[in-house]
Amino acid sequence: MRTSQRVAIRVRVDPVACDAYGYCAELLPERVTLDEWGYPIVDGTPVGADLVDLATRAAAACPRRALLLERV
Numbered sequence: 898m899r900t901s902q903r904v905a906i907r908v909r910v911d912p913v914a915c916d917a918y919g920y921c922a923e924l925l926p927e928r929v930t931l932d933e934w935g936y937p938i939v940d941g942t943p944v945g946a947d948l949v950d951l952a953t954r955a956a957a958a959c960p961r962r963a964l965l966l967e968r969v
């Protein structure tokens with residue numbers, strides 16, 4: 898029997914920590930856009946394998962550590 902599980906990654910923003918630097922939208926425009934005040938609007942659709950590296954880079958680049966990657 899096969900026991901492997903599929904793990905998906907979803908992007909989330911901590912709205913308290915976020916300070917609207919906007920790097921996340923520059924680095925991951927496939928999932929993050931900015932509202933009129935520069936705060937991120939995140940598409941919670943799971944990130945495919947093709948975007949995992951970019952999502953990881955965007956999370957690492959956030960100066961407030963507000964961009965979070967969650968396993969779903």
Ligand code: SF4
Pocket residue numbers: 910914915916917918919920921922935936937958959960961962963964
């Ligand atoms: S890079 Fe971080 S602080 Fe800046 S908008 Fe994105 S989540 Fe917020």
